[in-house]
Amino acid sequence: MPLTVTERLAANRFEVDEEEPHIVVDQDLARSTGAGPLLVAVCPAGVYSERDDEIDVEYAACLECGTCLAVAPPGALTWRYPRGGFGVSYREG
Secondary structure: OOOOHHHHHHOOEEEOOOOOOOEEEOHHHHHHHOHHHHHHHHOOOOOEEEEOOEEEEOHHHOOOOOHHHHHOOOOOEEEOOOOOOOEEEOOOO
């Protein structure tokens, strides 16, 4: 039986860099451009959520796929790969 998306995501290992988040949202720009619903809708890992007109980012679960960059208005996100030794490690293909 094939694994569900949730089961596949649970197989990944994440090394979280608490000192330097690799995703930062410009809240004012995101709010003024309506980026929140787009980010929430497209992220396959569910990293983004909206609460009280703010976009919350749970970057620890980021798959580093870059989907958010494809839909975010220019400047709304600062996104870079995590520093060496941090980020996602895929344990199953």
